[in-house]
Amino acid sequence: MRVFDTERQEWADSHRERLFDAERSLDLRRQRIVLQRTAIVLAVCGVAFGTWALGWKDEPKPYRPPAEEAPVASGTPDTPDDGAPPSDGTDPETDPSPSATPPAGFEVLIDTEGFRIAVPEDWTRDSTSSQYGIDIVEYRGPDDVSRVQVFQVMESSPYASVEEAQKAGSRLDGYRKIGLDYVANPDGGEAAEHEYTADELNGEPTTTSGYHAIDLRFTAADGNNYAVIAYGSESDGTDDERALLDTARAWFCPPATECAAPGSTS
Template identity: 55%
Template sequence: MRVFDIERQEWAGSRRERLFHTDQYLDVRRQKVVRQKTAIVLAVAGLTFGVWALAWKDEPEPYRAFTAARSDTPKETSDGPVDGSEDGAPPAQPSASLPAGYEPWQDAEGFRVALPTGWERDARSSQYGIDVIDYRSPDGTRRLQVFQLMETSPYESLQVAQVEAQKLDGYEALSLAEVTGGEEQAAEHEYRTDEIAGEQGGGTRHVIDHRFEAADGERYALVAYGSDADGPDDERELVDNALRWFCPPGTQCDTPAG
């Protein structure tokens, strides 16, 4: 039997219905309490979910092993043998036009030159152009130096260099002249000295300083150092082979004929 509930202002069901749906037949005050508790539970649940969601988003990504980027830039200096593995520049292809014991070498600075096999390479920065490159024999008694000239004339450059060379102990000039017969300008300064900058001992040194204009229109120097005791032939051979095979940076050059 349905009756009218004065407090709820609605028709209420029978007693059996009220037993199964007790919350619908609570008085107004109790209903308010129930609703307040329900709201509090829902609010706490929502807050808990929000904190969990934010914490989940802020978790770091799984660890990934770092892979270093590969660099193809050649090293500026090298102390190992001139075999192409130390300074990033592989040797050029061997040629029958070179004497026994020599090999062509493509330097990391971009130029090509010919050297005795097994020499070591060193480099230092220059005030102009390419780095100053030194190739040394394994025993340290011989050296070939390559660098770029600032002056506009090979002969003018040698005149400036001779002023400094004259200050060396035991300096003795053998020749200083322009080299004729070629298409480009060239000059050579040959001398003996008991003192070489950065080197000690070894007795009197024989030096051939050859400066020239290359195929790119720039000017370079090839300077050979060696002991004067064994004569001038080894320094002359060193300069001649290096000069014949020299190809400046950024230039395509043919293989010298035999």
């Protein structure tokens, strides 16, 4: 009996059909083996891939510098390594010491013209306009004779300024020069002093005792030249005017400038 072999696309008799059946059975077994092996390979690959995927997820993140891991918030001051608080931007060498105080009976003032000075307590203040720099400021005692005058000078140097002042003072009645010379300047610049007595002073009432004046001109910490002049009565000696001048000069600080207080430590 002939049959049609659909796989080979031909007619075959029953004997050849039996041979074909055996071959088909062998091909089927081979296909099953191939499928099984393929399944095993795929399973192994799946396990390997899963293990790799899990391992990749658990890998540590790339190292980043501390600045990237913990950025400092803008505007927050850093604390120095030694634990000291941030600087507030002030210089201890130029800040007045809180413990520094003027001599007994004196007070430290910040004048409306901007400068700092020390004068006796309860003295009155007056000022007049100046053709150069700050106003001419005057602090006067209750006796109406003792006073401290402060102004800015226009001459090129302190010594040149006191020379001009001495020329004008020499025309006063009873003028007697005690000295005119360079003196030490705590600010490091030039300073000169004119000391004298006279029977009169311009704009002041005439007295029977006469006047004693110490006129100091100096380059201050701001680079400008100033005058601080102490006046008093000649009859009580010269020590009180010297104390007035030395205290006023020691505490003087020009406008818009930071100065250390006398005797303060940095």
